[in-house]
Amino acid sequence: MIVLCSFIVSPEALAQQNSTIRVIAIAGDDGIPIAGANVLLLDPESGEILDAGATNNDGLFQFSGIDVREYRIKVSFIGYETYEQTLTTEANTNKIIQARLPVKVEALDELVVEDKREVTTGQVGLRQISRQDISRVPTPIAGGDLASYLQGDPGIISTGDRGGELYIRGGTPSQNKVLVDGMPIVKPFHISNFFSAFPQKAIQTVDLYAGGFGAEYSDATSAIIDVNLRPGNFRQYSGSGSVSPYLASFQVEGPFQTNHQSFMLMGRKSTISESSPFVSGDDGSDIDFYDITGRYSVQGYNFNCSMTGIITHDSGKINPARDFDLSWQNTVVGGRCSAFGETIDYPINVTVGYSHYKNSEASDGETNRSSSFSEIFLKFDNTQRVFGIPLDFGFKMNFGDYEASLAERFTDLESFEEQTILVNAFISNAWEVSDQLTLNMGVAGLATTFQPITLEPRFRAAYNPAGRDDIEVSMALGRYYQASTAIGDVRNAGSVFKVRKPINNNFALPSADHAILGYSQRFGNTVTLNVEGYIKNHHDISVSKLTPTATIETETTTAEGLGYGADIQLEYERNPFYLLLGYGYGNVEYKATSDDLGSFLSQPVDRYHPAHDQRHKVNSIVSYEIGDFTTSARWEFGSGRPFTQVFAFDLLVDIPDETPTTDSGTARTLFSRPFDQRLPVYHRLDVSVERSFRFTPNFAMDLKAGAINIYDRDNVFYYDSNNLQRVNQTSLFPYVSLRAQFN
Amino acid sequence: MKNKRHDIVWLFSCFFALLMIAGCDNTIDGFDEDGGVGGFSVYGALDYSKDVHFIRVQDLSAPLLADSVAELDVEVSLTNVDAGITETLPDSVIVFDDIATHNFRTTMDITPQTTYRLKVEDDEGFTQNFEAITPADAEVIVSPTGEYTCNTVIRITFDPVQSDELVQGKFLFSFRGADITVEADVEQNNGVARIIFQPKDIVARGIGNAFECGLDVSAFVLKYTHIGPGFEEILNDFEGLGTEQFVGLFQDNITFSFSQSQ
Structure with a gap:
């Protein structure tokens, strides 16, 4: 298809379009590249917009293959003065413009369309999350956290407020992939679901692909969370320290060489175990977590590089009444470089690094179980013009090491250690068919040690009816494969322990087909509506077999998983007021493939709705600035998720070999048909008020007060069937947090 | 315009109120x-x-x-x-x-x-x-009687045993300080139940072949149970997950001594 398209472009047109303007948007205050800045290519005489785009996470956008002539470049971003420059291109040359945008001093009454609009196409399935988005969600710390924001998304389900598990449009955590600066990190979400390894202050941008992602992403069958951390301040030293009932944190950053080299170091440590008895009277917060992030960045005229190291640690109990002690750790070290010199047509990106993840489970009187995964990876991305058509391409190599010590936890999985090599490549092309229609076609392939090469076609299209840039209809289709899986006991919500294992040649690789159709419309400068319908059909999902008796050992099998639904999001933004209303409908069902999914008495279980099948979710965020105060509120509503009832607790005495007076009998919990009942609905209101006090030009303090679950609703986290115990989520939790900042 | 805004506010208020009402039932019925x-x-x-x-x-x-x-x-x-x-x-x-x-x-x-x-x-x-x-009071006949060797074929008959009754047996013996249990094979037909065995086979099944019959093991006990009607149905109830094992039965032991095989 791509080759065919290349012949459609005439040689005459190619001859005229042979110069490039490359714009790098840089914030005037801290020297950090601005992601998402609007870049317009204008006719200097008439002011007509000839082309437009938005800067990527490196602050870079380029107009390629443009005519040799005079242009006016306009770069704008919210909160910054607009940058304008007139220039004349030359044949066969690449011009680089470093657009340094000074901070805008006056307050904004209303966002100008041009400032707010991100000139993008084919973005169905994608939610671009900014630092400002994250800060609007009430979180019990100064600033915000990505985890708190994500849980409010109508298409994302978390099974409570502990465990660090996010289900995205029907996909499980193991079917999602989290990338930080292009490096995989397996589980960066903390055991308290309010927090992740990504505090608001560390984030540059986050791209959440809830499905239908392009060929540049691979080895995931449900969703991608692509986090880009910001570099440290290139112009001045700054730092902060904060305390709250949940955690304490620090951050220092500054230039090694002004405008060229910088560092950032931040760390956070939970304090909830110590503070919980005093704040909420709850003595069950037996959890502990921390994360440390270090970053070195260097940027030049035609390149930028960053080195990043992240360590996270989580431990504790999800259900304080149960004996499961859980822990998980991530270690990620690596670097990414982007080169965009005048001698190359398109930026070259290289990422290299090491990622390690380990999770473990232990219970009293039982042996520890653990599963770990390490990988060394190298990734290369570039674009080249072939017959005048820009083709994005890249490849990735992973050397993986899987280890598990299972203590006979799974009947068909023994403790193992396996090494794998994974090679992934992709090619794609964004083709602007007309002013109204843009197509993005690509194909990815994945080869592993044990499996044949996969072929994964991806297709995205965006259509602006009648050329209107305020309405967009878009769609995405794709096939996705994954080279590994993670297996846990899905019925035991008291444990999030998962065994990660590669798929060997006896089994088919887990795969999925995605289809998304989206409609978005902007009403004036203030209201945006986004509607998306989706279908995800998962194949060969590894699941644990569900039988009426709960046993120490768990048997596994494979299932088909069909997820479908729709998300609606309405956003109103008129400074100082912000309102977001979201509704998500979802339906997930697992069906047996060749085998059954377990049994219930004499009937095999051939289908069920898993624990993350939530039908309805409503989310609303309101933020309002009154004078120096910023107030925020979030209200969430979720319909009940499935759970499994118990029909008997029993001590089986084996008559006639055993006798009631001398033998205790064998303890049994007998489960009813799997996931046949639903938990009650959930709703919660969180509020916060924040104010900054600047004592000197170089020292300020941020004070934030608020409450989680302000009307103290008993929201069920999960139902512990083994003891008919209802485990609730966080009760009313008032907090005050304080952050001191210097620069 | 003002009315329209009020309508929207009213609509949203009703929507959230409905959701709150829908969320009032907060109970969980975890037991089926x-x-x-x-x-x-x-x-x-x-x-x-x-x-x-x-x-x-x-x-x-x-x-x-x-x-x-x-x-x-x-x-x-x-x-x-x-x-x-x-x-x-x-x-x-x-x-x-x-x-x-x-x-x-x-x-x-x-x-x-x-x-x-x-x-x-x-x-x-x-x-x-x-x-x-409870089962019938069955007569237990052991043949032959007298002294046994390891190769003696011993036959135990339980009479009568109805077709809906059950006879189970276990051989128990000690071997080098360890207690060994071997399930007895029971034939049940024509209103009687039989256990037929040779001592050397029972010992072999319990400890393998590395023994000297009559020297390492020179005696064992047959613990038998005669269970009344319906027990098999009880065991198979709910695919083996039944929660009732209330039975009538008769239990007794027979001790066998034997010398070295010739």
Whole structure:
């Protein structure tokens, strides 16, 4: 298809379009590249917009293959003065413009369309999350956290407020992939679901692909969370320290060489175990977590590089009444470089690094179980013009090491250690068919040690009816494969322990087909509506077999998983007021493939709705600035998720070999048909008020007060069937947090 | 315009109010009352070779936690259906690892080929009945009699054993300080049950071939159980997940001594 398209472009047109303007948007205050800045290519005489785009996470956008002539470049971003420059291109040359945008001093009454609009196409399935988005969600710390924001998304389900598990449009955590600066990190979400390894202050941008992602992403069958951390301040030293009932944190950053080299170091440590008895009277917060992030960045005229190291640690109990002690750790070290010199047509990106993840489970009187995964990876991305058509391409190599010590936890999985090599490549092309229609076609392939090469076609299209840039209809289709899986006991919500294992040649690789159709419309400068319908059909999902008796050992099998639904999001933004209303409908069902999914008495279980099948979710965020105060509120509503009832607790005495007076009998919990009942609905209101006090030009303090679950609703986290115990989520939790900042 | 804004506010208010109302029912019914196994589990045997019997009764809806099972507010009675005699059984609480078990004691005279009904009634009037029938008083014939060697083919016949009754047997012996158990093969047809064996085979099945029959092992015990009608159905109830094992039976032992094989 791509080759065919290349012949459609005439040689005459190619001859005229042979110069490039490359714009790098840089914030005037801290020297950090601005992601998402609007870049317009204008006719200097008439002011007509000839082309437009938005800067990527490196602050870079380029107009390629443009005519040799005079242009006016306009770069704008919210909160910054607009940058304008007139220039004349030359044949066969690449011009680089470093657009340094000074901070805008006056307050904004209303966002100008041009400032707010991100000139993008084919973005169905994608939610671009900014630092400002994250800060609007009430979180019990100064600033915000990505985890708190994500849980409010109508298409994302978390099974409570502990465990660090996010289900995205029907996909499980193991079917999602989290990338930080292009490096995989397996589980960066903390055991308290309010927090992740990504505090608001560390984030540059986050791209959440809830499905239908392009060929540049691979080895995931449900969703991608692509986090880009910001570099440290290139112009001045700054730092902060904060305390709250949940955690304490620090951050220092500054230039090694002004405008060229910088560092950032931040760390956070939970304090909830110590503070919980005093704040909420709850003595069950037996959890502990921390994360440390270090970053070195260097940027030049035609390149930028960053080195990043992240360590996270989580431990504790999800259900304080149960004996499961859980822990998980991530270690990620690596670097990414982007080169965009005048001698190359398109930026070259290289990422290299090491990622390690380990999770473990232990219970009293039982042996520890653990599963770990390490990988060394190298990734290369570039674009080249072939017959005048820009083709994005890249490849990735992973050397993986899987280890598990299972203590006979799974009947068909023994403790193992396996090494794998994974090679992934992709090619794609964004083709602007007309002013109204843009197509993005690509194909990815994945080869592993044990499996044949996969072929994964991806297709995205965006259509602006009648050329209107305020309405967009878009769609995405794709096939996705994954080279590994993670297996846990899905019925035991008291444990999030998962065994990660590669798929060997006896089994088919887990795969999925995605289809998304989206409609978005902007009403004036203030209201945006986004509607998306989706279908995800998962194949060969590894699941644990569900039988009426709960046993120490768990048997596994494979299932088909069909997820479908729709998300609606309405956003109103008129400074100082912000309102977001979201509704998500979802339906997930697992069906047996060749085998059954377990049994219930004499009937095999051939289908069920898993624990993350939530039908309805409503989310609303309101933020309002009154004078120096910023107030925020979030209200969430979720319909009940499935759970499994118990029909008997029993001590089986084996008559006639055993006798009631001398033998205790064998303890049994007998489960009813799997996931046949639903938990009650959930709703919660969180509020916060924040104010900054600047004592000197170089020292300020941020004070934030608020409450989680302000009307103290008993929201069920999960139902512990083994003891008919209802485990609730966080009760009313008032907090005050304080952050001191210097620069 | 102002009216329109009010309409929108009203609409949203109603929407959220409806959601809040929908969220009022916050209860969870975690126990499946319709699971089909009843309210109580019962484990125990009425053995007409014994004078005292214990029947364990458990509330199937009580989680196996110390607090949940400490009390069992039920009345348990045993009736000899054939004779029309009923006796209320006292509870004997025996604690295993903090878990209290309720074992109801009876000294009722248990006789062969008799139907007994156990009735469990809770304080709300819920009643559950369980039935056990003791087996016939079978004659046990061992042949040959006298002295055995390891190669002697020994035949034990139980007569009568009805087709809905069951005979089980286990050989028990010690080998170098370890207690060994070997299941006996029981043939059951034409109203009788038979266990036929050679001592050397039983010992071999228990410890393998590295032994000297008659020297390492020179005696064992056959512990046999003659179980009344319906026990197999009970075991297969709910795909083997049944919670009732209340049976009538007769248990006894036969000791065999044997010399070295020739």
